[in-house]
Amino acid sequence: MREEQMQEAPVKVLLVGVDIGEEADFEYSMEELASLAEAAEKEVVGQIVQRLDHVNKALYIGTGKVDDVRRLAEERGAQEVVFDNSLTPSQVRNLGKELELTVIDRTNLILDIFAIRAQTREAKLQVETARLQYMLPRLVGMYDALSRQGGASGSMSNKGTGEKKLELDRRKIEHRITELKKELEDVSRTRDVQRRKRQQSRTPQVALVGYTNAGKSTILNRMVEQFGELPEKTVMEKDMLFATLETSVRSIDTGHNKPFFLTDTVGFIHKLPHGLVKAFRSTLEEVKYADLLVQVVDFSDENYRQQMQVTADTLKELGAGDIPQIVVYNKADKCGMEPLPQKRQEHWYLAAGQNTGIRELAEAIEQQVYADNVDCTFLIPYSAGNVASYLMEEAQVFSTEYREDGILIHADCHRQDMERYKTYMTQ
Ligand SMILES: Nc1nc2c(ncn2[C@@H]2O[C@H](COP(=O)(O)OP(=O)(O)O)[C@@H](O)[C@H]2O)c(=O)[nH]1
Ligand SMILES: [Mg+2]
Structure with missing residues (x-):
């Protein structure tokens, strides 16, 4: 408690979204943005949405709406404004000038959460790479804008100074990215060696995948406690977006002499920044080498179908779209489903949070990976x-x-x- 009191007060943020009718469920996207803000340790003090046919090129929202945002931000004491989509570098700049507040977008927010959660050296390196890669094109955008300004005023000396400074910054960042990539290669080499050892042992590899907060880590933990080689080696499970970033592998054996490795990794989310997927590639590659994927779905979430679609898309992007899957509809207790667990076709309805269906799932996994x-x-x-x-x-x-x-x-x-x-x- 005392520790909490000593922490700084969370930054107050205002959420802004534009509904251009492109998204199936705009409201859901805004709700998720609020959870992301919370996970990034910010306090949401209000929300403004606008329905538009097209986003405004210069300001993202309509000019009149900028005044509304300014007024509400002032009224609620917001220090930052968070936009639900990716903003262009010039939109960030223009909005910052108009609102006199820090302006960030969804990608920023996800990058911040990852930076807070990163524990291992590998995760830290991956997050820093993603952040710098995110900055780089924006820096070039700023550089373009400055050159244009220089050109318009005709002042060649100004243009020269701006260009030089930005070129220098750009080179520094590029240099750092190269360094980070080298370090990451070393780390992923260790990971490769470990993976190869597991492959040589011919013990099947099973990966838990799915949307963030679906219950992947809970399933891993309940299985480790009951059937793990080292039952005390559990991972963090928490009601929070992106509670776990690191990849953990545990050996599971229910006693039928059919052991398998079970991997828990970072969850997916709608609009997961491409740069992050790229930066976390070596971590996520564990998924690619799995013999079987267990897709964990939060069945109690009304948007579970959309979440399954996001999972399918992300798996495809990772080159893991064709790996056989068992789907686990988790948190079925919250839907009043009885009895649990239930098997329908090849898929399971269970409640890992209540330790229900864990043995059945472990045995279903065994059967599938040892089918040959x-x-x-x-x-x-x-x-x-x-x-x-x-x-x-x-x-x-x-x-x-x-x-x-x-x-x-x-x-x-x-x-x-x-x-x-x-x-x-x-x-
Ligand atoms: N009601 C209910 N809650 C669950 C169940 N399984 C997990 N949870 C909760 O959902 C939250 C997210 O779980 P976690 O395993 O960290 O999700 P992950 O992000 O997929 O690893 C935690 O607060 C869990 O206690 C379940 O079967 N029923
Ligand atoms: Mg987890």
């Missing part, structure tokens, strides 16, 4: 020691028995391995 496996018994002669050690390493071995005529191995192995070592099979 067969239960076999081999008798491997001692002269074929390499085959025995291969099977010990690659198959899920239930039992071994050293007999006079060889090693009897009862295992769950891949169909291909069964074909290959058919001659040694006893049944």
Whole structure:
């Protein structure tokens, strides 16, 4: 409590949105903007929306509306104005001048949240890269505007100074981005090595994906507590947008000798800045290498269908659109659905928050990722020691028995391995 009191008061913000009839659910987008502002530790003191056919090129909103925004901001003591869409560099500049307040857009807000949440070195590097990359084109825009101003006034010396300063800033930023990319490459090399180790172990990899706040981390945690190799290794779960940015991988085994790796990663959101997706590529790549995706949906959210569409689009962008999926309709408790869990077609309705349906989901995952496996018994002669050690390493071995005529191995192995070592099979 005391710690909280010592913190600075949150920045007061006013939200502004323009509805040009392009979005299926404009109101929802504004609600989400408010949650994003909260997650960025700001206090929302008001909201203004405008219905327009086209956004205003210079000011984004209509000229008259700028006065409304100024008046309301003053009345409510807002220090910043947050716009629901990406603003052009000149719109930010013009609005800042007109309103005499800090003007930011949705992308800024998401970048701020990521900066606050980044814990690991990798996440910090990724966020800084995304922020600088976001700034770079805006800097060039400013540079263009200044050159135009210089040209109009005819003052060549002014133009020269402005150009030089901006060119210098641009180079500095580009240089820093290059440095960051190198550092990130080092970090992602470590990640590659770890991933390759997991791939070599042939243990299937399963990734939790979906909209932010759907319950991915809750599912991972409940599974880790019940079936994890290290049950204490849980991750942060919280009612907040982007509570988890880091990728965590945990080993899960329900006791059927069909272990799998379960990965939790950053969630998706409507209008997730492209630069962030790019900067977080190495983290998100974990998704691309998964054998199975578990798409977690907040079934209690009235916009869950739109959220599923955003998830599908983002997965496609990551090159993970074709990986098989199990869909989990989570938070079904909030919809009064009974009994839980329920399976319809191949998909699950459950309530991870109430620890309901976790075992069923884990078993469904097992079944799917081990679908190509067969239960076999081999008798491997001692002269074929390499085959025995291969099977010990690659198959899920239930039992071994050293007999006079060889090693009897009862295992769950891949169909291909069964074909290959058919001659040694006893049944
Ligand atoms: N009512 C309800 N709440 C849930 C359920 N699963 C998760 N939650 C809550 O939803 C919030 C977001 O969960 P989290 O796992 O952090 O979501 P993530 O962003 O997808 O990782 C947390 O406050 C959870 O306690 C559920 O089945 N029912
Ligand atoms: Mg999470």
